[in-house]
Amino acid sequence: MELILSAGIGALAASGIYLLLRPRTYQVVIGLSLLSYAVNLFIFSMGRLRVNAPPVLEPGGVGDLLRYTDPVPQALVLTAIVIGFAMTALFLVVLLVSRGFTGTDHVDGREPPRGD
Amino acid sequence: MTDWLHHLLVLPVLLPLAVAAVLIPIDERDRTLKGAIGFASTLVVFIVAMILMRLAAAGDGSLPGDGVYQLGNWPAPFGIVLVLDRLSALMLCLASGLALAAQVYSMARWHTAGHHFHSLFQLLVAGLNGAFLTGDLFNLFVFFEMMLAASYGLLLHGSGPLRVKAGLHYVAINLAASSLFLIGVSLIYGATGTLNMADLAQRLATLAPESRRLVETGAAVLGVAFLVKAGMWPLSFWLPTAYAAATPPVAAVFAILTKVGIYVILRLHLLVFGTAAGASAGFGQDWLLAGGMLTIAFGTIGVLASQAMGRLAAYAVLVSSGTLLAAIGLGRPEMLAGALLYLVSSTLTIAAFFLLIELVERGRDAGADVLAVTMEAYGDFDEDEEEEEVGVAIPGTMAILGLCFCVCAILLSGLPPLSGFIAKFALLRGLFDLPEAKEASTISAADWIYVALLILSGLAAMIAMNRVGIRTFWASIEGTIPRVVVIEITPVAVLLAACVFLSFQAGPAMRYMQATADDLLAPLILSERVLSAPRAGGK
Numbered sequence: 295m296e297l298i299l300s301a302g303i304g305a306l307a308a309s310g311i312y313l314l315l316r317p318r319t320y321q322v323v324i325g326l327s328l329l330s331y332a333v334n335l336f337i338f339s340m341g342r343l344r345v346n347a348p349p350v351l352e353p354g355g356v357g358d359l360l361r362y363t364d365p366v367p368q369a370l371v372l373t374a375i376v377i378g379f380a381m382t383a384l385f386l387v388v389l390l391v392s393r394g395f396t397g398t399d400h401v402d403g404r405e406p407p408r409g410d
Numbered sequence: 411m412t413d414w415l416h417h418l419l420v421l422p423v424l425l426p427l428a429v430a431a432v433l434i435p436i437d438e439r440d441r442t443l444k445g446a447i448g449f450a451s452t453l454v455v456f457i458v459a460m461i462l463m464r465l466a467a468a469g470d471g472s473l474p475g476d477g478v479y480q481l482g483n484w485p486a487p488f489g490i491v492l493v494l495d496r497l498s499a500l501m502l503c504l505a506s507g508l509a510l511a512a513q514v515y516s517m518a519r520w521h522t523a524g525h526h527f528h529s530l531f532q533l534l535v536a537g538l539n540g541a542f543l544t545g546d547l548f549n550l551f552v553f554f555e556m557m558l559a560a561s562y563g564l565l566l567h568g569s570g571p572l573r574v575k576a577g578l579h580y581v582a583i584n585l586a587a588s589s590l591f592l593i594g595v596s597l598i599y600g601a602t603g604t605l606n607m608a609d610l611a612q613r614l615a616t617l618a619p620e621s622r623r624l625v626e627t628g629a630a631v632l633g634v635a636f637l638v639k640a641g642m643w644p645l646s647f648w649l650p651t652a653y654a655a656a657t658p659p660v661a662a663v664f665a666i667l668t669k670v671g672i673y674v675i676l677r678l679h680l681l682v683f684g685t686a687a688g689a690s691a692g693f694g695q696d697w698l699l700a701g702g703m704l705t706i707a708f709g710t711i712g713v714l715a716s717q718a719m720g721r722l723a724a725y726a727v728l729v730s731s732g733t734l735l736a737a738i739g740l741g742r743p744e745m746l747a748g749a750l751l752y753l754v755s756s757t758l759t760i761a762a763f764f765l766l767i768e769l770v771e772r773g774r775d776a777g778a779d780v781l782a783v784t785m786e787a788y789g790d791f792d793e794d795e796e797e798e799e800v801g802v803a804i805p806g807t808m809a810i811l812g813l814c815f816c817v818c819a820i821l822l823s824g825l826p827p828l829s830g831f832i833a834k835f836a837l838l839r840g841l842f843d844l845p846e847a848k849e850a851s852t853i854s855a856a857d858w859i860y861v862a863l864l865i866l867s868g869l870a871a872m873i874a875m876n877r878v879g880i881r882t883f884w885a886s887i888e889g890t891i892p893r894v895v896v897i898e899i900t901p902v903a904v905l906l907a908a909c910v911f912l913s914f915q916a917g918p919a920m921r922y923m924q925a926t927a928d929d930l931l932a933p934l935i936l937s938e939r940v941l942s943a944p945r946a947g948g949k
Binding site: 314319322326329330332333336337340341342366367370373374377380381384385388389391392395396401402403 | 548551552555559562566569570571574575577578579581582585586588589592593595596597599600605
């Protein structure tokens with residue numbers, strides 16, 4: 295499971311960074327989203343991967359302190375997801391405004407001399 | 411009595427947050443009302459910050475609850491705490507003072523340039539204050555994002571293609587930096603199992619070697635996120651464009667945004683990688699030193715090369731950041747107090763300069779800058795014709811603006827007698843005032859390069875300000891006299907007066923900075939205080 299998760303995070307981060315460096319604003323937005331997915335999964339994995347373990351407490355009793363999943367990273371991920379969503383939405387608005395002003399979706403607001 | 415004093419700690423965050431929410435439904439046409447409410451809120455925050463600084467300055471024991479405020483009454487490693495010490499009190503004061511000046515300035519005309527200016531402004535203040543107060547890494551992320559979200563809105567305030575383009579880049583680079591922030595924080599959590607800064611400082615000393623590598627990686631990634639914000643050289647290309655494009659009151663508060671990055675680096679570096687950190691002590695110092703020096707060099711070249719005053723000010727921000735980063739990187743405890751004084755002085759100066767630029771440029775034609783450069787290259791065209799004009803009366807407005815400009819120039823270039831000089835002098839004195847033996851051999855090459863850069867950057871600022879000043883005030887081309895409202899020039903004057911005050915009161919100011927530096931150098935005392943703070947209600 296560790297291998298699959300780390301490969302997944304790696305693929306997401308790599309494609310995210312590639313897209314982030316592309317010249318079109320839409321690609322940048324998608325790149326930032328992919329990057330934030332990668333980061334969210336990464337935070338999640340920092341609580342160590344455990345299957346079938348309760349977060350601190352068992353239902354109907356006290357849990358076993360040797361066998362539980364760390365709930366803190368999950369809470370952190372939630373916060374990060376919310377903030378990431380809000381920021382992506384804001385970025386989309388800026389993208390649209392920029393498109394409206396310049397008539398192009400290039401990140402610099404003007405087309406390079408000869409198309410890319 | 412002490413009970414409500416204790417709650418003052420959370421007020422700089424809660425009040426602007428609440429006021430921002432209150433301001434949203436008020437109709438945009440009632441700008442004066444919105445402005446008045448916003449102003450009242452910032453003023454209260456400023457007064458609270460002053461009270462907190464007085465309490466912090468008085469020393470141990472005088473702070474309510476030992477300067478620790480447990481949110482939700484959860485004790486330290488488990489809950490989130492707000493921590494007030496001398497450094498955070500100082501930053502609170504600086505931030506709210508700047509915000510107050512910028513807000514008064516904006517009420518003359520700039521707040522009409524777009525919607526929800528005052529709400530965004532309050533959110534920025536709340537985010538800033540939160541970032542300075544929090545004692546928890548993840549909470550720092552939340553406040554950081556709050557501050558950034560508000561700053562995106564404020565940068566775009568006033569709209570226009572130039573601002574939108576700068577805003578697009580600014581948002582993109584900060585979102586990428588936020589990802590790095592999260593990676594760093596989660597790495598540190600994964601390795602140490604704590605997010606509380608105080609707890610982290612204690613756990614780091616006794617960390618297993620295999621975890622230590624992870625923590626250092628996490629701290630490095632985290633550091634990059636803050637260095638983007640602080641504008642260290644290879645990460646700072648977005649900064650001049652964004653700062654020059656922002657509306658003047660926004661650019662003035664942005665002057666403190668870079669200092670948030672510096673603040674966090676200063677705090678975390680000394681808390682986590684201070685002398686008590688065992689094998690990790692001094693981690694990443696060389697990078698800070700090299701990066702800081704390169705930033706000074708880059709900023710200096712930028713200052714000399716800029717033609718527009720806005721860009722000049724933005725590059726001055728970089729010089730100030732670089733000076734501080736390199737001072738941290740040198741790792742001399744004696745320099746810390748000087749660095750803190752420099753932080754305060756340079757931030758106030760640059761903010762005042764940003765506000766002043768727009769007033770000065772108001773009277774100039776759009777093409778004046780280009781024309782001025784052409785004239786510089788090819789010589790003045792009509793040198794002989796103006797000889798008859800002996801003693802042209804300088805209009806009163808221009809005289810006041812010119813005076814403010816002069817003070818700015820003196821402060822920026824660090825000439826005596828104002829605080830810019832005192833701060834730089836304190837930095838250099840800290841560098842050469844070695845405790846053990848005052849021998850030249852203990853001063854390394856890096857120190858000499860730093861000294862050279864510090865002095866050269868001052869010289870460059872002097873040259874650039876001279877050039878711009880002569881072009882603007884003495885040889886302005888067909889310039890009309892700008893119409894300046896009292897509430898626009900007052901904030902500039904007050905900010906500069908604060909610098910002058912800092913020059914006259916340099917003794918007490920340096921004593922405060924020295925006490926702050928001593929606090930920072932003994933981080934375990936603070937972390938003991940945070941971890942052993944009693945819960946409210948005494949249970």
